[in-house]
Amino acid sequence: MSNQNGSGSDRKFKVVGTRPIRHDGLDKVTGRANYGADLALPGMLQGAILRSPHAHARIKKLDVSKALAMPGVKAIVTSADFPEIGSGGMAAGESHIDPKDLQANIMARGKVLYHGHAVAAVAASTIEQAREACKMITVDYEVLKPVMTLAQALAKDAPILHEGRKAVGVPPLPEGDTNIMMRLANAKGDVDAAFKGADVVVEGWYEASMAHQGYIEPHATVVTTRENGQAEIWCSTQGPFAVKSMVAVTLQMDPNLIRVTPSEIGGGFGGKTTIYLEPVAVLLSRKARRPVKMVMSREEVFRATGPTSGTRIWAKLGVKKDGSFVAADTRMEFEAGGFAGSPMGAASMTLYAAYNIPNFRFEGLDIVVNRPKVAAYRAPGAPNAAYALETAIDELAQKLAIDPIDLRLKNAVKEGDVASYGPKYDRIGFIECLQAAKNHPQYKAPLGKNQGRGVGAGFWFNVGLQSSATVSINDDGSAVVRTGNPDIGGSRASMAITVAEELGIPVERVRPLVGDTDTVGYCDLTGGSRVTYATGMAVIEASKNVIEHLRARAATIWGCEVDAVEWRDGQAVGTNGASNNKPLSLADIAKQMAHTGGPIIASASVNPPAAGPGFGVHLCDIEVDPETGRSTVLRYLVVQDAGKAVHPSYVEGQFQGGAAQGIGWALWEEYLFDKDGKMENPGFLDYRMPVASDLPMIDTVVVEVPNPLHPYGVRGVGETPIVPPLATVGNAVSRAIGVRMHQLPMTPPRVLDAIETKKG
Amino acid sequence: MESVRYEAPNNVEAAVRLLAGENGAKVLSGGTDLIVQMRLMNRVPTVFVDVKRIPRLSALALDAKGLxxxxxxxxxxxxxxxxxxxxxxxxAEATDLIGSSQIQGRATWAGNLCNASPAADSVPALIACGATVVIAGPKGERRVPVEQVNVGPGKTSLAPGEFIVEFEIPAPAAHSSDAYQRLIPRSEMDIAVVGAAVALTLDAGGVVKAARVVLGAVAPTAILVPDAAAALVGSKCEDAALERAGQAATAAAKPIDDRRGTVAYRKKIAAVLTRRVAKIAYDRARAR
Structure with missing residues (x-):
């Protein structure tokens, strides 16, 4: 682990950049932390969901009467209990959600669109009673042919998932019924002419499997409702305010009646930015007049919650002999799952964002298939897009016999360049990352037989959005900071570090809390790599407001003007006529709060319209067993611009975690469906996420090119690390075996096939 | 809701009585398969017969005759x-591959064998070593070679009321050793796509006198491959002999396509692992 400074911000930090033990650490390692399934209320019922055994079917009849008569059963809900709502978008963090689709994904209406789609739910005294009752619900299905792949969805005679629904987006759009829900396209320059002028052109199809976020904690909620219509929701979520608005829209409720308390969260990675159980539990609780708990099994998580899209991407890239890119063309097909809304839009924006390409074109299609509806997953869409482009770049580097990092350096975007998606870049650190990777010892380490080294890069926008924070001072001089962002990546530690930095007190004297929707100001959800950046800015502002109070209190104590009091190193220091006073520490002032104006508390809110983008460069050294096709990752390096690392250990943790997920996606993780569209591997045994022994220690270099939009220079770091690995690992395997791989995951049989095809 | 009983007899006869008494009785030792199957696959026994309190079942004895x-x-x-x-x-290396470290604190050879998965890691290695099981049942005790215990996926030759009491493994002859490897995409926490065990006995000059080659996950049960063993006997495990043994393994493998591997891939890997494992066993035997 090392740390490379860019030119750096001038500010000398005392706490920012240190590595204190996280405030929530003790509870987590001792098992005291309360996750979604840990809450129990008096009289609480247990809920279970009946799920579709078919991937594609019409619900002709649904009869719950026998189930209702089962012992212990207190309530049953089906789609008939949900209000009918119209279409229309609602913002949800990084993605747009159609409320009608959201509701129909939570409880199938008329049609089931994937194996595991919810069709009814039961609340009973025990979970066994609820499950037994589910078995007694009779559903009459008209089974339809499932559409499992992009090719099947686009076939001329393809069964249609959403009859009567038209494609939207950029023309030409398909006419009549289609499984294409959206088409996007854009172009710059004269692409065809530019390709004619290129010295070398590569093109190919690149396929990646649907992949699950794999959070260890399954979705879970407890709901209680009151006679006045109020609903109290406890759940594992990345965004309590988002849950509140999504429950309100799916149940057509007054949001004012809903309070959402986020539990401790055992991973989300974007997958907990939407809802599945909460509205169902509200309806069950209303009917039963009792609290209801619902907890998914791992199998339910796989069958019915959002993975990210599998994709087929065709990419073509042309260069001059000197390595300068002249043209690029891409067609992207994204699996949306059962309902529209893949991250194809974000993919199309990130696709060319890291390079200066004078002429480019892309087309992107959002395509529905009878698989679970996709949800956000860490830099949604960007890894798929980068897989295609960064692989094409590697092929070009080989054809031109140019070092792959040099080829990227030649074309990399820098400050002042106009991004392919529109804006002009402010200070960014892509060049610095490429250089740091090139200078790293791993890049010079000798490779043995059957070994290959892959290089890949990645870009993610990061977002700002709305955040609030409140800082209050206790009478012992300690502080509490409250925000509304569930801590999925160590953000409580960063919030506490920020308060400690501003107030000048030890970080252990700050308690960072995550509040519920009634106790803290509005915060957009934890996503978009935004919390340490945007919520952190609100915390800085709130801390500064507290300092204003502290100066005023000191002035009161000293009987001087506020202007004569400075806040320096954690104490009030008198100047200009007040300098004879002995400085007052925060504790001194806090002790006298009651006599100087009462409690000291301040809030702040921010709404930054933009964030500083993050760039990363990865290196992967791999050995492939030529007789079995099995890959072993020997060395892996993540270099990324963090702007300013507030808590470097959690920045490094984000780098390593994203790389681990990306390596799993590249080598092992895969959705397997049988011929009827039933997922064959809905568990961690056969959905192979990497375990610790599968990976080397992932090395990191934290590059710090300060983000001009943030007072400390912070950039979001959570998502960029998953963007480069698919191509990085692919390039390593391709170089190790001397054959270009075009499909992920690169399972042993696929790699062995490629090796044997080369041998002929 | 069904209820499950739990019994923990302290002698073999009592265990046999409990097991023979009802169809839904199941032997519980480590429970690493049984409990998971009960929870995930809804296979709920009527009674768990915990055999860990029977002294013979927890005893371990090594002497000149073996284990x-x-x-x-x-x-x-x-x-x-x-x-x-x-x-x-x-x-030992096959036993160290079952599940994970945590699971290995509970999991047993008998459980691995009676779960009757064709992919069980310890079973090919036990067969290669010539292991025998002592089975107790209503008619008394009998001894059976390990390769005769499994008859198909999830099926054993144990009669109602019977359970495994002990394993007996003969002490290896001079210049003998064994090896086991499996192919999994990951490094642990996975199920063998193919497993191969080889046990060899050499003469003083390093020529293979006797061989046992066993494959896992390529047939309904672990299988002995006599042709592969024959290819090794009389050789010093040179490349040509290993190649022939590998071909015999491919020919003997009768795998299925499933989510963990294809027929074609498994047949190829059967050869690769047989060659590699035979070479390791040979080098070990030479060193002894």
Whole structure:
């Protein structure tokens, strides 16, 4: 682990950049932390969901009467209990959600669109009673042919998932019924002419499997409702305010009646930015007049919650002999799952964002298939897009016999360049990352037989959005900071570090809390790599407001003007006529709060319209067993611009975690469906996420090119690390075996096939 | 809701009575398969017969004749035993591959065998070493070679009321050793796509006198491959002999396509692993 400074911000930090033990650490390692399934209320019922055994079917009849008569059963809900709502978008963090689709994904209406789609739910005294009752619900299905792949969805005679629904987006759009829900396209320059002028052109199809976020904690909620219509929701979520608005829209409720308390969260990675159980539990609780708990099994998580899209991407890239890119063309097909809304839009924006390409074109299609509806997953869409482009770049580097990092350096975007998606870049650190990777010892380490080294890069926008924070001072001089962002990546530690930095007190004297929707100001959800950046800015502002109070209190104590009091190193220091006073520490002032104006508390809110983008460069050294096709990752390096690392250990943790997920996606993780569209591997045994022994220690270099939009220079770091690995690992395997791989995951049989095809 | 009973007899006869008494009785030792199957696959027994309190089932004895190991001795104890690791290194490495470290604290050879998965890691290694099981039942005790216990996926030749009491493994002859490897995409926490165990006995000059080659996950049960063994006998495990043994393994493999591998891939890997494992066993035997 090392740390490379860019030119750096001038500010000398005392706490920012240190590595204190996280405030929530003790509870987590001792098992005291309360996750979604840990809450129990008096009289609480247990809920279970009946799920579709078919991937594609019409619900002709649904009869719950026998189930209702089962012992212990207190309530049953089906789609008939949900209000009918119209279409229309609602913002949800990084993605747009159609409320009608959201509701129909939570409880199938008329049609089931994937194996595991919810069709009814039961609340009973025990979970066994609820499950037994589910078995007694009779559903009459008209089974339809499932559409499992992009090719099947686009076939001329393809069964249609959403009859009567038209494609939207950029023309030409398909006419009549289609499984294409959206088409996007854009172009710059004269692409065809530019390709004619290129010295070398590569093109190919690149396929990646649907992949699950794999959070260890399954979705879970407890709901209680009151006679006045109020609903109290406890759940594992990345965004309590988002849950509140999504429950309100799916149940057509007054949001004012809903309070959402986020539990401790055992991973989300974007997958907990939407809802599945909460509205169902509200309806069950209303009917039963009792609290209801619902907890998914791992199998339910796989069958019915959002993975990210599998994709087929065709990419073509042309260069001059000197390595300068002249043209690029891409067609992207994204699996949306059962309902529209893949991250194809974000993919199309990130696709060319890291390079200066004078002429480019892309087309992107959002395509529905009878698989679970996709949800956000860490830099949604960007890894798929980068897989295609960064692989094409590697092929070009080989054809031109140019070092792959040099080829990227030649074309990399820098400050002042106009991004392919529109804006002009402010200070960014892509060049610095490429250089740091090139200078790293791993890049010079000798490779043995059957070994290959892959290089890949990645870009993610990061977002700002709305955040609030409140800082209050206790009478012992300690502080509490409250925000509304569930801590999925160590953000409580960063919030506490920020308060400690501003107030000048030890970080252990700050308690960072995550509040519920009634106790803290509005915060957009934890996503978009935004919390340490945007919520952190609100915390800085709130801390500064507290300092204003502290100066005023000191002035009161000293009987001087506020202007004569400075806040320096954690104490009030008198100047200009007040300098004879002995400085007052925060504790001194806090002790006298009651006599100087009462409690000291301040809030702040921010709404930054933009964030500083993050760039990363990865290196992967791999050995492939030529007789079995099995890959072993020997060395892996993540270099990324963090702007300013507030808590470097959690920045490094984000780098390593994203790389681990990306390596799993590249080598092992895969959705397997049988011929009827039933997922064959809905568990961690056969959905192979990497375990610790599968990976080397992932090395990191934290590059710090300060983000001009943030007072400390912070950039979001959570998502960029998953963007480069698919191509990085692919390039390593391709170089190790001397054959270009075009499909992920690169399972042993696929790699062995490629090796044997080369041998002929 | 069904209820499950739990019994923990302290002698073999009592266990047999409980097991013979009802169809839904199941032997519980480590429970690492049984409990998972109950929870995930809804296979709920009427009674768990916990055999860990029967002294014979937890005993471990090593002498000049070989090893006698109670059926409830956990994997971690077995591969943690230095003598076992020295005498049967392949069996020890196979035992060390079952599940994970946590699971190995509970999992047993008997459980791995009676779960009757064609992909069980310890089973090919046990067969290669010539292991025998002592089975107790309503008609008394009988001894059966391990390769005769499994008859198909999830099926054993044990009669109602019977259960495994002990494993007996003969002490290896001079210049003998064994090895086991499996192919999995990951490095642990996975199920063998193919497994191969080889046990060899050499003469003083390093020529293979006797061989046993066993494959896992390529047929309804682990299979002995006599043709592969024959290819090794009389050789010094040179490349040509290994190649022939590998071809025999491919020919003997009768795998299926499933989510963990294809027929074609498994047949190829059967050869690769047979060659590699035979070479490791040979080098180990030479060193002894």
């Amino acid at each position: 006698r190991s109670g059926a409830a001795v956990p994997a971690a104890t077995l591969y943690g035993n230095e003598t076992i690791r020295k005498l049967w290194p392949g069996l």
